[in-house]
Amino acid sequence: MAKPTYYNLEKDKQDRLVDACMEEFSRYTFSDASINRIIKRAEISRGSFYQYFEDKEDCYLEMLGIIAQEKYRIFKDVVQTEAQNVFEAYLNMLRQVKLWMEAQPRYYKIGVLMELDKSSFIQKLIKQNPGMMEYFLSLIRKDQQNGIIRPDVDPQLLSDMLIGINQKLLMEHFVNKDYDRMIEASEAVLDLLQKGTRVR
Amino acid sequence: MAKPTYYNLEKDKQDRLVDACMEEFSRYTFSDASINRIIKRAEISRGSFYQYFEDKEDCYLEMLGIIAQEKYRIFKDVVQTEAQNVFEAYLNMLRQVKLWMEAQPRYYKIGVLMELDKSSFIQKLIKQNPGMMEYFLSLIRKDQQNGIIRPDVDPQLLSDMLIGINQKLLMEHFVNKDYDRMIEASEAVLDLLQKGTRVR
DNA sequence: ATTGAATATGACAGGGGTGTCATAATGGCA
DNA sequence: TGCCATTATGACACCCCTGTCATATTCAAT
Numbered sequence: 001m002a003k004p005t006y007y008n009l010e011k012d013k014q015d016r017l018v019d020a021c022m023e024e025f026s027r028y029t030f031s032d033a034s035i036n037r038i039i040k041r042a043e044i045s046r047g048s049f050y051q052y053f054e055d056k057e058d059c060y061l062e063m064l065g066i067i068a069q070e071k072y073r074i075f076k077d078v079v080q081t082e083a084q085n086v087f088e089a090y091l092n093m094l095r096q097v098k099l100w101m102e103a104q105p106r107y108y109k110i111g112v113l114m115e116l117d118k119s120s121f122i123q124k125l126i127k128q129n130p131g132m133m134e135y136f137l138s139l140i141r142k143d144q145q146n147g148i149i150r151p152d153v154d155p156q157l158l159s160d161m162l163i164g165i166n167q168k169l170l171m172e173h174f175v176n177k178d179y180d181r182m183i184e185a186s187e188a189v190l191d192l193l194q195k196g197t198r199v200r
Numbered sequence: 201m202a203k204p205t206y207y208n209l210e211k212d213k214q215d216r217l218v219d220a221c222m223e224e225f226s227r228y229t230f231s232d233a234s235i236n237r238i239i240k241r242a243e244i245s246r247g248s249f250y251q252y253f254e255d256k257e258d259c260y261l262e263m264l265g266i267i268a269q270e271k272y273r274i275f276k277d278v279v280q281t282e283a284q285n286v287f288e289a290y291l292n293m294l295r296q297v298k299l300w301m302e303a304q305p306r307y308y309k310i311g312v313l314m315e316l317d318k319s320s321f322i323q324k325l326i327k328q329n330p331g332m333m334e335y336f337l338s339l340i341r342k343d344q345q346n347g348i349i350r351p352d353v354d355p356q357l358l359s360d361m362l363i364g365i366n367q368k369l370l371m372e373h374f375v376n377k378d379y380d381r382m383i384e385a386s387e388a389v390l391d392l393l394q395k396g397t398r399v400r
Numbered sequence: 401a402t403t404g405a406a407t408a409t410g411a412c413a414g415g416g417g418t419g420t421c422a423t424a425a426t427g428g429c430a
Numbered sequence: 431t432g433c434c435a436t437t438a439t440g441a442c443a444c445c446c447c448t449g450t451c452a453t454a455t456t457c458a459a460t
Binding site: 116147148149150151153154157158160161163164165167168169172185188189192193194195196197198199 | 316347348349350351353354357358360361363364365367368369372385388389392393394395396397398399
């Protein structure tokens with residue numbers, strides 16, 4: 001947790017500091033991020049930084065907290081539509097990610113960079129987050145029982161495929177900032193997955 | 201190119217040096233790799249390292265050269281079986297990667313770490329390598345003409361899917377060292393892609 | 401106005417990194 | 431043996447980093 005001094009900061013200064021931190025963490029992984037660059041950008045002294053935060057980890061956690069708040073602010077109204085099947089669930093999820101990318105691209109990038117950091121601090125943080133794999137797995141099994149998906153399909157495999165393609169689509173369209181095309185591509189992917197490539 | 205002194209080294213010493221470099225570059229990305237650790241492991245002095253190589257980049261390129269040689273040595277005899285379709289081509293490729301992972305896991309890992317390094321030096325190197333996307337694309341189009349793949353399937357999309365799943369399978373099974381299971385999983389993936397998930 | 405707490409500051413210590421260079425050691429050859 | 435080119439060495443300069451701390455400044459309350 002950040003130190004009391006951080007919370008006592010006048011709004012303007014705190015905003016400058018937060019902006020500098022977010023900028024740094026969205027450009028560099030936690031490991032590569034530099035407090036020197038942060039304090040330069042925020043125009044505060046090195047000593048001040050350590051009046052606000054215990055250390056770099058403390059600072060990072062504070063930023064993650066802000067991001068979580070913003071995520072909640074944006075998505076609290078989004079009605080969690082009941083998914084008919086795993087493919088619909090996938091599309092729902094992707095549409096939410098699209099909203100998030102558009103609303104807070106910098107925050108989204110912080111998330112991406114988190115995945116690339118191999119430091120134990122970040123790896124521990126990632127592990128705490130429950131993956132979507134379990135969610136997909138359960139949906140796939142349900143769809144198999146409901147006769148929507150062939151029973152001989154390996155749920156684990158299909159889940160892996162969905163998540164793998166997901167990552168690729170997200171990354172590709174995020175760099176191009178072409179979020180609408182991303183949804184279209186996903187729909188095509190799902191169509192292909194359901195029907196298969198074979199001519200019949 | 202490495203300096204003449206490097207090539208004049210007695211075999212034993214050169215081997216120790218190469219081993220130390222390969223070990224370092226397979227543990228850390230180029231950016232994170234440390235010459236200090238290399239010379240410590242190779243038991244040579246700092247000055248010597250710079251008698252052999254211009255700098256870290258020079259050293260890295262030398263290692264990539266050795267890796268390329270070894271790749272050629274292993275694969276020159278492998279008959280490039282003529283692929284019937286893109287799915288067969290994919291499996292052929294994966295089987296070759298499996299051989300490579302088993303024969304030289306350290307070299308394979310160097311390749312993986314290359315993808316994770318964002319430094320301009322490494323990014324330039326990566327760009328020079330032709331991707332397999334174009335190869336898959338042409339095969340898919342041919343398969344569509346031959347009536348093996350539905351004409352309304354977007355080749356780009358299918359290619360993206362193949363490559364995306366590929367990466368996931370490779371990574372997952374590489375950490376588990378379960379290369380046979382990897383091939384099985386790929387076959388299941390291809391089967392699923394061809395038939396689709398739908399019950400009919 | 402005075403005083404004491406809260407806050408701000410940058411010099412500093414300590415660690416790691418790369419690349420250089422004067423000097424020392426080595427090895428082959430006359 | 432003596433000489434010279436080649437090779438080996440680690441101290442050094444310089445860079446960037448984090449976290450600390452004595453000191454200075456600010457601010458509010460008496």
